[in-house]
Amino acid sequence: MKSKRAAEGDAFAEFSIAVLRLAGHLQAEGDTLARPAGQTSARWQVLAAADHAPMSVADTARALGLARQGVQRVADLLEGEGLIAYRDNPAHQRAKLMELTEAGRVTLSDIQGRQAKWADRHGGEFGEQRLREATGVIAEVLASLSGKQQA
Incomplete structure (x- = not known):
């Protein structure tokens, strides 16, 4: 027997599905934008996090809402390619940072x-x-x- 949701519950379910579908499209678009530089969306996210501020892998994973192990794998690949470096963390x-x-x-x-051109084009829509x-x-x-x- 199916449970009946309130109208608000239906709206939230539709919102959730739309956001999940959007996330998939954004991941694919990110891969397309990063590919000419030899990167992926995941690598781009870690590069951007490292550029934002010196952060540990765990801090980066928390900020991005990702698993620490996955971020560690990507960070190690980026280090191997000479795109990031690890340095001592005084805290x-x-x-390492x-x-x-x-x-x-x-x-x-x-x-x-x-990405700037892409965002401007879609933002204008x-x-x-x-x-x-x-x-x-x-x-x-x-x-x-x-x-x-919420802050």
């Missing part, structure tokens, strides 16, 4: 140049206000599901 002896190398900066800049409102709703749902209060 933790074993958890990732930082971009010069080659990593060049690679990230290459990807970001393509929907408008800044609508996108900021949608982003706000998604941020609220994420905060609710993770048990955190």
Whole structure:
């Protein structure tokens, strides 16, 4: 026997499915944008995190909502290619900090140049206000599901 949801429950289920479908499309688009630089969406995310601030693999995984082991695998590959370097972490002896190398900066800049054109094109289709409102709703749902209060 099927349970009947409230109208709000139906709307949330439809929203959830749409967000999951969007995530798949964004992952594929990210791979397309990163491919000319010899990278993937996952590698691009780790490069961008390392550029944002010196972070450990665990900090990066938390910030991206990913498994630490997966981020560690990607970070080690990027280090092997000379795109990031590990350096000592004054706050933790074993958890090294990732930082971009010069080659990593060049690679990230290459990807970001393509992403800026892509984002401008798609952003123009929907408008800044609508996108900021949608982003706000998604941020609220994420905060609710993770048990955190919205700032």
